[in-house]
Amino acid sequence: MAAGVRNPLGLVVLAFLQERPMHPYELGRLLKSRNKQKSIKYRHASLYMVVKQLHRDGYIEPQETSRAGQLPERTVYALTLSGREVLMRELRELVAVPAKEYLRFEAALALIVVLPPPEVVTLLGERLQALTERIAELREKTRARDDVEWIHLIEYEYQLALAEAEEKFVRRFRASVDSGDVGELWQGLHPS
Amino acid sequence: MAAGVRNPLGLVVLAFLQERPMHPYELGRLLKSRNKQKSIKYRHASLYMVVKQLHRDGYIEPQETSRAGQLPERTVYALTLSGREVLMRELRELVAVPAKEYLRFEAALALIVVLPPPEVVTLLGERLQALTERIAELREKTRARDDVEWIHLIEYEYQLALAEAEEKFVRRFRASVDSGDVGELWQGLHPS
DNA sequence: TCTATCATGTAACCAGTTACATGATTTT
DNA sequence: AAAATCATGTAACTGGTTACATGATAGA
Numbered sequence: 455m456a457a458g459v460r461n462p463l464g465l466v467v468l469a470f471l472q473e474r475p476m477h478p479y480e481l482g483r484l485l486k487s488r489n490k491q492k493s494i495k496y497r498h499a500s501l502y503m504v505v506k507q508l509h510r511d512g513y514i515e516p517q518e519t520s521r522a523g524q525l526p527e528r529t530v531y532a533l534t535l536s537g538r539e540v541l542m543r544e545l546r547e548l549v550a551v552p553a554k555e556y557l558r559f560e561a562a563l564a565l566i567v568v569l570p571p572p573e574v575v576t577l578l579g580e581r582l583q584a585l586t587e588r589i590a591e592l593r594e595k596t597r598a599r600d601d602v603e604w605i606h607l608i609e610y611e612y613q614l615a616l617a618e619a620e621e622k623f624v625r626r627f628r629a630s631v632d633s634g635d636v637g638e639l640w641q642g643l644h645p646s
Numbered sequence: 647m648a649a650g651v652r653n654p655l656g657l658v659v660l661a662f663l664q665e666r667p668m669h670p671y672e673l674g675r676l677l678k679s680r681n682k683q684k685s686i687k688y689r690h691a692s693l694y695m696v697v698k699q700l701h702r703d704g705y706i707e708p709q710e711t712s713r714a715g716q717l718p719e720r721t722v723y724a725l726t727l728s729g730r731e732v733l734m735r736e737l738r739e740l741v742a743v744p745a746k747e748y749l750r751f752e753a754a755l756a757l758i759v760v761l762p763p764p765e766v767v768t769l770l771g772e773r774l775q776a777l778t779e780r781i782a783e784l785r786e787k788t789r790a791r792d793d794v795e796w797i798h799l800i801e802y803e804y805q806l807a808l809a810e811a812e813e814k815f816v817r818r819f820r821a822s823v824d825s826g827d828v829g830e831l832w833q834g835l836h837p838s
Numbered sequence: 839t840c841t842a843t844c845a846t847g848t849a850a851c852c853a854g855t856t857a858c859a860t861g862a863t864t865t866t
Numbered sequence: 867a868a869a870a871t872c873a874t875g876t877a878a879c880t881g882g883t884t885a886c887a888t889g890a891t892a893g894a
Contacts, residue, residue, distance in 0.1 A: 461853080462750065462753035463854095465753065466753075466757065472760065479875085482874095490756050493748070493752045493755070493756040494753045497854075497855065497856090499854080499855065499856080499877095500853085500855070502875070503853070503854060504853090527874095528874075542760070542761070545760055546769055548750055548753065549769040549770065549773060550769040550770075550772040550773050550776075552773060552776050552777055553751070555747070555749055555750065556685070556686065557804075558747065559741070559804070560801050561654035561657065561686045561740065562737055562741050563685070563801045564658075564685040564801045565657060566797070567797060567798075568661050568733065569737055569738065569741070573738075577738055577741040577742040578741065580743070581741060581742050581744060584742075584743060584744050588744065603830070604829065605828060605832050606831075608819065609752050609755045611815070611819075612751070613752065615811045616808055616811055616812065618811065619807045619810065619811030620808065622807065623807040623808075639797070653881085670847085671845065671846055689882075689883065690846090691848085691882080694848080695881070695883090696882095720847095
């Protein structure tokens with residue numbers, strides 16, 4: 455019914471169910487074991503959420519409900535045909551069409567004149583340091599390895615590219631502010 | 647009470663109220679006229695939402711309620727002391743500490759093996775084109791002008807830096823996939 | 839004057855999060 | 867056997883969105 459799966463977590467569920475039918479908890483374990491929670495926000499309860507939604511919308515179907523011992527029932531879900539279709543469709547769109555993302559740092563930049571220029575220099579310094587560390591980690595993670603094919607590290611390569619760009623941007627921006635020539639307007643807001 | 651303003655829209659409200667007391671609708675108009683909605687998601691109704699929250703948490707206070715003609719009452723809000731504090735605090739943190747953002751393209755990359763390699767090449771091509779256009783626009787917007795000080799375009803400079811980085815990444819990635827050597831795993835998922 | 843659009847706000851809905859619940863297994 | 871942790875799920879809360887409402891002004 456609902457035209458599309460807006461939530462990335464829903465897409466993982468569909469993608470995993472393509473491999474084989476599973477129950478929600480198994481999906482969660484798999485997601486963590488494959489480190490997807492680094493790229494896709496994952497909260498245990500949200501998983502049950504999306505599973506219910508996907509079921510409601512006909513993208514997945516309960517297959518059997520088994521119980522082992524006295525544990526609560528586990529419902530095993532399987533992908534439906536329309537589920538498979540929607541997975542492909544959404545994924546194609548995500549890849550082909552850049553989405554507008556609202557980044558928090560961008561919001562902060564839009565309000566930056568609220569802070570006095572000298573303080574901004576300091577704060578940007580702190581950010582720079584954090585970014586540098588982050589970049590080092592990502593370089594480590596994406597270093598070619600034998601046990602993982604490169605395609606499975608591609609998300610990290612992307613993060614790395616963005617982090618490096620941000621680092622350069624911040625460096626430049628800080629230098630500009632530090633040089634003192636920040637324009638009358640900003641200066642005027644902070645009489646010293 | 648609540649420790650912090652999580653929503654960027656809340657921060658704009660605080661920032662604007664620093665200039666002078668205003669009623670919600672005026673805040674909205676100002677936000678649009680300053681083009682902040684390009685960096686901060688803005689929905690008319692969400693504004694009333696956050697205004698209510700900020701009031702509940704003691705960051706802003708109704709000052710007077712005026713009515714002009716038969717229009718509904720407009721409540722004018724003013725920033726409180728703790729509002730000013732929280733604004734500065736949150737902004738400092740946003741600048742100094744990089745937040746983890748969950749980007750949709752990143753999610754897509756994490757699931758990319760679901761799509762067959764040749765199709766991925768095509769889709770990345772489409773994305774490239776969109777990115778190129780976006781970059782051109784941003785270059786235009788951030789070109790030095792006389793009527794706007796550079797600090798007010800800094801958000802766009804940031805977007806531009808990220809867009810350029812993404813463009814380069816996509817170009818490289820597409821070339822890799824196109825070269826055909828995508829690894830056994832991915833290949834194996836798509837018997838042709 | 840009829841229609842469209844602006845100005846201003848409320849209410850109903852829904853997705854996602856935090857918190858709670860409970861039996862099973864492992865550790866001390 | 868008490869305590870801690872794992873496995874599995876539900877329920878309550880809350881923030882944000884879509885949709886609705888209504889008077890005012892302007893254009894045709």
